[in-house]
Amino acid sequence: MTQQMTTATRSNRFAVADLITTGVFTAIYFVIVAVAALFCNVVLTVAGNIFLPAIAALLAGPVYMLLAARVRTFGPITVMGVVLGLFLVCSGHFALSLVTSAVFPCLADLIAKAGAYRNTAAMLASYVVFSFGCLGPILPLWMMKDAYVASLERKGKDAAYIDLVFSHVNGAMFGVTIAAVVVCALIGGAFGLRMMTRHFEKAGVLG
Amino acid sequence: MTQTVERAAVERAGTTSTVARTFVQRDVAVGDARVAIDPRVKLAGVAVANVLMIMHVAPVVQMVAVALLSVPLFVAGKARAAVRMLACYALLCAAQWLVQMHVDALPWLHIVGLTANGVAMMMPCLVAGAAAFTTTRAGDLVCAMRRMHVPDAVVIPVVVIMRFFPTIRRDYRMIRHSMRLRGHAGNGLALLRRPVRSFECIIVPLLMNATTVANDLTLAALTKGLGTCARPTSMRTVRMRASDWAALAVLAALVCVGAAFA
Amino acid sequence: MTEERGERVADAAMCALRGCTFEYAGAAVRALRDVDAHVRRGEFVVLAGRSGCGKTTVTRLLNGLAPVHVAGALEGEARTAGLVAGRADIGAYARVVGSVFQNPKTQYFQACSTDELAFACENAGVTGDEIRARIARAARRFGIEDLLDRTIAELSGGQQQRLAVAAATMLDPDVLVLDEPTSNLDADAMRALHDMLAALKRDGVTVVVAEHRLAWCADLVDRYIVLDDGACVGGYDAQTFRALPAQRLRQWGLRALDVGGASAQVRRKIEETRARRMAATGDADGTPVLSVRGLRVGYRARSLFGWKRTPTFAREIPDLDFHAGRIVGLVGRNGAGKSTFARTICGLQRALGGTIAVDGRTATRDELSRAAGMVMQDVHYQLFSDSVRGELMLDGGRARCDAILGDLGLLDNADRHPMSLSGGERQRLAIGTALIANKRFIVLDEPTSGLDHGNMMRVGALLRALADRGVAVIVITHDDELAAQWCDELVEFT
Numbered sequence: 001m002t003q004q005m006t007t008a009t010r011s012n013r014f015a016v017a018d019l020i021t022t023g024v025f026t027a028i029y030f031v032i033v034a035v036a037a038l039f040c041n042v043v044l045t046v047a048g049n050i051f052l053p054a055i056a057a058l059l060a061g062p063v064y065m066l067l068a069a070r071v072r073t074f075g076p077i078t079v080m081g082v083v084l085g086l087f088l089v090c091s092g093h094f095a096l097s098l099v100t101s102a103v104f105p106c107l108a109d110l111i112a113k114a115g116a117y118r119n120t121a122a123m124l125a126s127y128v129v130f131s132f133g134c135l136g137p138i139l140p141l142w143m144m145k146d147a148y149v150a151s152l153e154r155k156g157k158d159a160a161y162i163d164l165v166f167s168h169v170n171g172a173m174f175g176v177t178i179a180a181v182v183v184c185a186l187i188g189g190a191f192g193l194r195m196m197t198r199h200f201e202k203a204g205v206l207g
Numbered sequence: 208m209t210q211t212v213e214r215a216a217v218e219r220a221g222t223t224s225t226v227a228r229t230f231v232q233r234d235v236a237v238g239d240a241r242v243a244i245d246p247r248v249k250l251a252g253v254a255v256a257n258v259l260m261i262m263h264v265a266p267v268v269q270m271v272a273v274a275l276l277s278v279p280l281f282v283a284g285k286a287r288a289a290v291r292m293l294a295c296y297a298l299l300c301a302a303q304w305l306v307q308m309h310v311d312a313l314p315w316l317h318i319v320g321l322t323a324n325g326v327a328m329m330m331p332c333l334v335a336g337a338a339a340f341t342t343t344r345a346g347d348l349v350c351a352m353r354r355m356h357v358p359d360a361v362v363i364p365v366v367v368i369m370r371f372f373p374t375i376r377r378d379y380r381m382i383r384h385s386m387r388l389r390g391h392a393g394n395g396l397a398l399l400r401r402p403v404r405s406f407e408c409i410i411v412p413l414l415m416n417a418t419t420v421a422n423d424l425t426l427a428a429l430t431k432g433l434g435t436c437a438r439p440t441s442m443r444t445v446r447m448r449a450s451d452w453a454a455l456a457v458l459a460a461l462v463c464v465g466a467a468f469a
Numbered sequence: 470m471t472e473e474r475g476e477r478v479a480d481a482a483m484c485a486l487r488g489c490t491f492e493y494a495g496a497a498v499r500a501l502r503d504v505d506a507h508v509r510r511g512e513f514v515v516l517a518g519r520s521g522c523g524k525t526t527v528t529r530l531l532n533g534l535a536p537v538h539v540a541g542a543l544e545g546e547a548r549t550a551g552l553v554a555g556r557a558d559i560g561a562y563a564r565v566v567g568s569v570f571q572n573p574k575t576q577y578f579q580a581c582s583t584d585e586l587a588f589a590c591e592n593a594g595v596t597g598d599e600i601r602a603r604i605a606r607a608a609r610r611f612g613i614e615d616l617l618d619r620t621i622a623e624l625s626g627g628q629q630q631r632l633a634v635a636a637a638t639m640l641d642p643d644v645l646v647l648d649e650p651t652s653n654l655d656a657d658a659m660r661a662l663h664d665m666l667a668a669l670k671r672d673g674v675t676v677v678v679a680e681h682r683l684a685w686c687a688d689l690v691d692r693y694i695v696l697d698d699g700a701c702v703g704g705y706d707a708q709t710f711r712a713l714p715a716q717r718l719r720q721w722g723l724r725a726l727d728v729g730g731a732s733a734q735v736r737r738k739i740e741e742t743r744a745r746r747m748a749a750t751g752d753a754d755g756t757p758v759l760s761v762r763g764l765r766v767g768y769r770a771r772s773l774f775g776w777k778r779t780p781t782f783a784r785e786i787p788d789l790d791f792h793a794g795r796i797v798g799l800v801g802r803n804g805a806g807k808s809t810f811a812r813t814i815c816g817l818q819r820a821l822g823g824t825i826a827v828d829g830r831t832a833t834r835d836e837l838s839r840a841a842g843m844v845m846q847d848v849h850y851q852l853f854s855d856s857v858r859g860e861l862m863l864d865g866g867r868a869r870c871d872a873i874l875g876d877l878g879l880l881d882n883a884d885r886h887p888m889s890l891s892g893g894e895r896q897r898l899a900i901g902t903a904l905i906a907n908k909r910f911i912v913l914d915e916p917t918s919g920l921d922h923g924n925m926m927r928v929g930a931l932l933r934a935l936a937d938r939g940v941a942v943i944v945i946t947h948d949d950e951l952a953a954q955w956c957d958e959l960v961e962f963t
Contacts (some may be wrong), residue, residue, distance in 0.1 A: 023367025092336015095257035144325035203888035365692035373622035405700035435560025442587035
């Protein structure tokens with residue numbers, strides 16, 4: 001009986017400690033995403049928002065790598081994505097953000113798990129996939145054209161020209177966004193891994 | 208054993224019921240004065256705003272939605288923020304109108320029109336989000352989440368995030384101060400001169416402190432029994448009142464009207 | 470006969486350690502060695518001893534964190550109110566033991582103070598109405614009505630610690646365990662904490678405090694248990710303990726039982742400094758490194774569009790001179806503007822009025838930042854490099870860097886990561902970064918908070934060595950013993 005209680009406490013301890021660690025790191029990740037969003041909106045204007053996931057990916061590498069190394073079990077990465085999605089949706093971003101920021105991090109978690117949360121290549125790949133979780137908030141950009149065409153048609157104006165131009169632009173925008181995310185996530189992830197060996201391992205905070 | 212302790216504690220607490228009653232009354236009085244809106248209604252507002260956006264509703268419906276969704280901000284005394292958002296929306300509408308007047312002569316105005324239209328399309332979401340995010344106390348949100356049977360795996364990180372935001376701000380200020388004294392990047396623009404080094408100087412101490420805080424918080428939370436009760440209770444009572452049901456009805460009506468004018 | 474009696478005492482005990490030996494997971498040394506101790510119901514016991522003597526470990530055995538949640542190997546038995554460490558569930562402990570920790574900034578879980586008070590009750594499944602009743606009762610009992618419904622991050626350290634005590638007693642625990650609760654507090658806050666614990670003692674709560682500062686709660690204590698190097702050195706009732714020679718306490722690394730002498734000396738030094746400043750005409754001591762004239766410090770809240778409003782916080786600072794080779798202590802209660810003054814003379818924030826001169830020349834904010842070194846209370850925000858040597862090499866050559874590391878006793882650790890050092894070593898490293906950058910003056914913010922007697926004296930000697938290198942040393946401190954023994958001048962902020 002007493003033995004049983006001890007094991008119960010143990011698993012429970014992992015739950016609570018890991019959830020708190022996840023919360024703390026998600027707070028930092030959320031701040032990074034907010035800074036990236038501010039930068040995109042102010043410096044690159046509304047259309048620049050397509051680079052939001054890329055810039056977030058560039059900055060969040062150390063946060064992601066340290067969280068994975070601190071916990072080394074399935075869950076925290078997924079929870080980080082889901083909670084970020086919740087915060088984004090609650091603060092007025094597109095509702096599908098919740099879907100992207102749950103699905104991609106979950107996949108990323110599985111990839112990292114396959115590499116036992118240690119394998120460098122697996123961690124990089126997992127970070128790239130994770131970074132797509134931030135696509136949600138910018139999805140409405142692809143709906144902007146339809147909305148605009150609708151508003152033109154409502155005024156009885158000819159929207160064929162817009163339609164034509166944007167059939168090309170939309171595809172290109174999508175390609176650019178994806179490419180930027182992959183490149184930035186690789187750079188950010190590599191930077192994160194470097195910070196791990198340079199600082200966190202050496203300082204002995206990996207637990 | 209623990210049950211007896213609990214019962215004894217409850218009995219001891221019972222002797223001070225008068226204090227309790229005055230406190231409860233005061234609490235209710237405070238709540239009434241502010242006419243708090245149930246967080247779940249605000250979340251429903253966010254959901255409705257998203258639905259309207261996907262449906263590409265007519266401008267009239269969009270305007271009505273923005274106006275209605277900004278009501279919680281006014282109610283919570285955030286009139287200044289609400290006015291700012293409404294002014295922003297008015298500007299966007301004006302821009303769209305001007306573009307549509309002149310776009311036949313000046314085709315490049317399409318860029319302005321597209322942007323203004325796009326941001327205006329997101330405006331109901333942003334207003335509803337601002338209302339949900341800035342007028343809800345962390346405790347009420349948590350209570351609402353527990354009511355909606357959100358699992359601990361989400362509730363606990365959310366509580367920690369709310370608690371940790373001020374710490375991040377304070378940490379950042381301290382780090383920038385010491386960077387300045389060490390002669391790195393005394394002001395904001397100088398950060399960009401050596402961006403990688405600057406970023407390392409900021410993110411590493413921030414994460415180091417985060418790990419310490421996470422450890423300390425875990426110990427403190429464990430000694431307060433976090434995660435040991437199957438059904439944690441809540442001090443706050445989140446209740447759907449008549450006004451909340453009315454607000455929900457208005458939101459539902461909005462969706463119907465939106466569908467009719469899509 | 471005596472043994473039998475001993476048994477009976479232990480049975481009546483609220484907390485009992487029997488032959489406890491504890492080793493932290495991954496640590497080479499034992500934190501506790503064969504410790505026997507007990508605390509009776511309703512007793513107020515201080516676990517005394519120097520830093521690292523094992524008193525924190527004892528508190529962790531008493532509140533059930535060790536050996537499960539703080540991993541380690543325990544031999545012997547630690548029992549609190551019938552619960553056995555390592556066997557009982559932490560949830561059961563949460564209902565009978567309240568815990569208060571050292572750092573007020575990292576032990577609250579909620580953003581809002583009222584939620585924090587409710588937290589333990591919510592986890593224990595107490596009903597909402599009952600929780601509100603208990604909060605009202607706790608607010609009355611401890612006089613903390615003013616702390617309800619506040620953002621905890623904006624409270625002072627003393628207020629946070631009072632809130633922590635109140636939050637730890639929300640489930641009406643039988644035992645309250647406090648681990649160095651005063652290490653970040655000023656005298657007023659310590660008094661407030663004392664009053665809270667006095668109220669708990671009156672109500673029959675068993676209180677266990679791990680401390681090396683003894684003065685603040687001396688009148689409440691029933692018994693002292695002294696630990697040294699992981700072993701229990703002795704248990705003394707209050708009267709016997711008070712009769713022990715002061716030298717004995719020093720050997721155990723303890724601070725004075727009575728700080729009346731130090732306080733009187735502090736008052737005297739403040740008066741002397743004031744008298745000397747009044748009498749001094751011209752530059753009898755040469756040009757001061759730093760002098761302030763007509764200074765007003767504080768900050769303005771920025772409104773929405775960046776217009777500056779009237780100051781939300783402003784303090785007038787007396788005209789002061791800081792000379793090379795002298796240690797000047799800044800004392801006074803929290804909120805008197807000491808830290809704001811420190812940030813202002815370091816060029817980290819704009820002065821509201823007046824002038825600051827370095828070496829006789831009025832200095833701009835950038836010049837002040839170049840001349841100033843600072844050792845913060847949270848020194849880990851100041852270290853950026855991946856090794857101790859690298860930290861100094863950012864500003865200087867190898868030879869000079871190694872010379873300074875040698876002086877500070879850090880040369881053996883030159884290749885380690887700064888964050889893997891102990892608190893004292895990190896503090897010395899931060900001083901090293903100021904030395905290698907040839908700073909004209911160095912401000913230290915509470916350098917002795919949480920330090921036992923031996924470490925406090927080491928910091929004092931370090932300040933003296935720093936001053937002897939020709940630096941003006943400015944120390945913000947609440948520590949009367951440091952101020953009395955090591956500061957040349959004392960300025961009181963009111």
